[in-house]
Amino acid sequence: MQGNFIERHIQEDLGADTQRLQTRFPPEPSGYPHIGNAKGIWINFSLAAQFGGKCNLRIDDTDPTKENMAASVEALKDGIRWMGFKWDGFFYASNYFDKLYEFAVTLIKKGKAYVCDLDGEQLRDYRGSFTQPGKNSPFRERSVEENLNLFTRMKAGEFENGARTLRAKIDMASPNMNMRDPVIYRIIHHEHYNAPGWCIYPTYDYAHPLSDAIEGITHSLCGVEFEDHRPLYEWCVENVGGFDPAPRQIEFGELNLTNAILGKRFIRKLIEDGVIGYWDDPRLVTLAGMRRRGYRPAALHNFFEAAGVAKSIANVDISVLEQFVRDDLAQDSKVVMAVLDPIKLVITNYPEGQTEMLEMPNNPKNPEMGTRQIPFGRELYIEADDFTETPPPKYHRLYPGNEVRLAGAYFVTCTNVIKDESGKITEIHATYDPATKSGSGFSQRKVKGTIHWVCAERAVPIQANLYSYLVFDDENAEEGFVFNPNSLVVAENALAEPSIKQAAPDDRFQFMRNAFFCLDAKDSAEGKMTFNRIVELKSSFK
């Protein structure tokens, strides 16, 4: 059986009974999910779907001091739904505080946990270092009765924050720091928004494996960063005991998107500094941001599928993501023309004052999407890039003497170039051949190049503000034109989202070459923040 290593583990563990698979996605509610988190969502949910198993959404809210919980939970739910997944169970780790407390009592009774009076600094001292083993806490050998008594009083609120902790009794000499008697309960006098009445809270290392066990999770899939925690995960499950199935933690390599803005800490800072709008800023690869940019979930699924699942950390460039976005959009999006860097093309043998309407397919790959009428006239704008006076080898676009096709219109031959006194090209002159009209069946000669264009009379300049986007050239939007230099793809659904109108600027070719956003010249003049600038900022951030 082919498949990634996680799929193989699942099959080995579950045999023919793969529908027993139970996974979970356990985010901490602190910020909006981004594409990195989305990989975890995708792995857990799609594996469950693939094997006929189940996947829970569990909010890991063991730390009551974290802020912004409610909003984050909604963002998480939105993101998961948007990706097309449904959770089978929805829980909070805080739902299990009672049980977790009982488990801790069990551990104490088994002599596996003890109340420690060391403070934070002492704890660090006693823990030792990478090269030196830790020292046993002087409180390590307290009697079960004393531990029980103290732990009860911790719960009752008799002690101050940080005065005591409950620690797992494992091995202070372990080379794995996580096993040096980790703290499993701490005193925090802070009301939990979802679980009132507590002043002691379990730590992640303790709550996570046991929450998995309580929910009957069979496979706990997480990032490789938790690899060192696996022995402790297993220790908790085994020493509390009695779980069937006992959950198994398997780690996968996280996704690292290069040239993208990732990392909640950094995003938060950008928002605080006013550099970007909010978590759903389209320049971000948060689920909300990508959604506003018109990405669709299928693109993400395909992307993750192609990137694969392995133990090494994948370093994928954002252009690969964009490739998948384009592939997805190209299927059924409206394809339109626009010019980003215009230069005037005058068709000297076309009657002055005349305009005609030409028919263009909405999507060349998909004739069922119909056609639209676009205006054509004597004066057009073409892409400055599509003309050169000195063509390099294999240049098939417009240059003096060369004939090209204007997409959806006629063949034109460049006759000459008009320049101003500084030598800058102001107009390109050409003649057209009426016989070559699109759809006429003309086949006497062929051209190597086809270029896009817009009718000068009907074109409208791009709006000059930071968060502008270009408008369609279809019947509903005569005001302007959207352009995609290569794939000519525009996401119709993106423009359906009202918020998209506030969307991103950015370096149009660097950021998303074929997207529907553009950087306005005035923005750069004013020094407003562009995507590349943010990436620079990011590298200086750490």
Next chain:
RNA sequence: UGGGCUGUCGCCAAGCGGUAAGGCAACGGACUUUGACUCCGUCAUGCGAAGGUUCGAAUCCUUCCAGCUCAGCCA
């Protein structure tokens, strides 16, 4: 610095002792109303390095190198 993990083409990634899958990118060609799309074809005597075991090694052993990660009462 001790531990753990990772290291196979520019980027991902199969491979699990029997003689290096696949995808993306790139390149060559065909086709084409954009150079996109599509279709053909090319693309690792090589698997971080060096030794060793074996008839045979990316796969086993040894040593070394590089990257990531761990010393929160965060997750």
